[in-house]
């Protein structure tokens with residue numbers, strides 16, 4: 001077992017594409033525990049921020065992510081749920097077992113654990129279905145099981161409920177709460193203010209690629225620090 | 240019109256009576272092309288996959304070359320393989336010229352770029368789909384390639400079948416390196432060419448119908464096998 005990879009120190013992280021700054025500079029710390037929700041208008045850089053933290057974006061020179069353990073171990077203890085879940089052309093069971101198999105767990109054992117996880121997210125009946133025939137809600141639950149199966153220390157989720165109805169969203173949040181209670185650090189973006197209120201311990205508000213504030217949730221919804229966040233919560237167009 | 244009809248009749252007759260010459264050259268056709276498809280797939284499928292996954296400086300040029308090689312005229316391939324295998328050539332000592340092995344070699348040269356190019360396109364699309372997940376899961380390059388080959392196996396099967404289709408009907412290269420020697424290197428396509436030259440249109444046509452039937456049958460069998468293997472899952 002690796003020691004805790006958190007807290008994560010982010011220094012001067014800037015993401016550029018074709019000379020344009022998409023994100024940053026970001027200077028922040030991701031604490032050991034908590035459930036943080038990233039909010040901000042479309043195109044603010046939420047996806048880019050999450051991908052950057054997960055190590056999937058190249059940083060401009062001078063930027064640094066510092067985990068408490070060396071990079072490869074830190075990578076192994078993270079998981080990511082993408083906005084559009086990626087369905088491998090395999091059965092749901094084999095999709096969930098895949099992360100274990102590529103990290104050296106014997107196939108039979110990986111399948112057994114995948115079956116347990118499918119049961120936990122309520123997809124036991126779909127285990128042998130092709131992943132590509134699952135419904136939107138089932139897909140996201142399957143992707144969540146696949147992300148959690150290696151028991152990550154930190155889980156990133158990018159608008160995982162954007163296409164789910166109320167019922168599916170509730171079920172998804174329940175599983176997420178379970179993971180959080182089990183000690184998984186969660187960083188998730190959402191457009192859904194209701195969802196943010198239900199789940200968040202703190203809010204990171206991001207605009208034009210910069211984190212304008214990181215505020216405890218109750219305080220954020222009562223009285224956000226930045227005027228952009230205030231406008232965003234009122235439903236105004238954020239300039 | 241008459242000739243086509245009598246060709247059909249003769250084809251039916253030869254098949255029903257299990258004409259020994261027909262069986263022999265049909266089996267040789269299958270042996271040469273299936274061997275060539277097997278070897279070309281062994282090279283072409285991983286190569287296409289690797290080109291889709293790997294970013295390197297000359298990648299685009301290699302892919303462009305592959306696509307150009309796909310259009311190689313078989314006659315020229317045959318000529319080059321002939322020179323390489325001929326007694327005075329670098330591989331002359333093996334005495335391969337005018338053997339089925341030489342025909343297989345020539346077909347491997349023709350089929351590999353085709354199979355690599357088709358599989359590259361299929362795997363590239365699959366890779367675009369899987370990219371973020373496989374990166375996020377920290378897979379090694381080897382694991383990525385194996386995953387893409389496995390999950391893309393239907394498309395890859397199609398690539399190999401396209402190779403088979405090209406190989407079974409190919410005549411230019413195998414004529415040159417095989418020599419169309421009776422009971423040694425004669426296959427369906429070279430026999431057709433010979434009989435046409437001799438004016439035996441009915442026989443040539445009969446062989447042609449057998450050739451078409453063979454190509455269709457192999458495609459059907461492989462599709463059926465792949466379906467039973469994956470039914471329920473895929």
Ligand SMILES: Nc1ncnc2c1ncn2[C@@H]1O[C@H](COP(=O)(O)OP(=O)(O)OP(=O)(O)O)[C@@H](O)[C@H]1O
Pocket residue numbers: 017022040041042043044045046047048049
């Ligand atoms: N590959 C790319 N090339 C160029 N620009 C990009 C690329 N990806 C994202 N961007 C730009 O970066 C900015 C931030 O994008 P990002 O996807 O992080 O926003 P977001 O906050 O997740 O938006 P949304 O709420 O719509 O998901 C946008 O202006 C977007 O156009």
Ligand SMILES: [Mg+2]
Pocket residue numbers: 046047048083158159
């Ligand atoms: Mg986004």
